[in-house]
Amino acid sequence: MQNIIDVNTGDVKVSCGGEVLxxxxxxxxxxxxxxxPASGAGGIAHIMLPGMAPENARLSGTFYAEDAISNMLELFSEAGTDTGNLEVFLVGAANVLKRHDDTICEANINSVLKIMDEKGINVVSSFLGGTERKRVYLDTSSGSVFCSQGDDSDMITLRGPGQNADFVSYI
Known part of the structure; x- marks a missing residue:
């Protein structure tokens, strides 16, 4: 049985050992x-807020998009991974409170996409938006990425072994 590592809000974790994140x-x-795919290294950054953490932030920097993504890329580099090889998948950004004036989801999406573009990292697949919470799993032993939403037990495959991702959904 594979070791499962939870990546909670504000966490950034990278694994080279075949775990499931x-x-x-x-x-x-x-x-x-x-x-x-070249090294088998995988990682997840669980981002709560757009942009970069202000100097007087109550929350640590990795709660913010810029800080979390930069930290994740550093961890990949420290693990000997060429960040130019990374395949990136985005999951989340749901308006779960169903507020009509809620802008955080869109701000998070725009912030993450802008940062990826600035860093020259290609987003190959995404499952973003809607009003239901989502879950994502990365099996670093195979490179498979699966996600689901709400109470649904069916998993959507964003990347399977030996497969390039091509699934994009903005609900």
């Missing part, structure tokens, strides 16, 4: 899931 209960947060 998972982020559960993604509401307005975005999980940035990255996998390097």
């Amino acid at each position: 998972r982020s559960l209960a993604l509401g307005s947060c975005i999980a940035v899931v990255a996998y390097d």
Whole structure:
């Protein structure tokens, strides 16, 4: 049985050892899931807020998109991974409170996409938006990325072994 590592809000974790990384209960947060097929290294950054942490932030920097993504790329580099090989998948950004004036989901999506573009990292697949929480799993032994939403037990495959991702959904 594989070791399962939870990646909670504000966490950034990278694994090279064949573990399963998972982020559960993604509401307005975005999980940035990255996998390097060449090295088998994988990681998840569970991002809560757009942009970069202000100097007087109550929450640590990795709760913020810029800080979390930069930290994740550093961890990949420290593990000997060429970040140019990364395949990135985005999951989350749901308006689970169903507020008409809620802008955090869109701000998170725009922030993460802008940062990925600025860093030259290609997002190959995404499952974003809607009003139901999401879950994502990355099996670093195979590179498979699966997600689901709400209480649904059916998993959507964003990347399977030896497969390039091509699934994009903005609900």
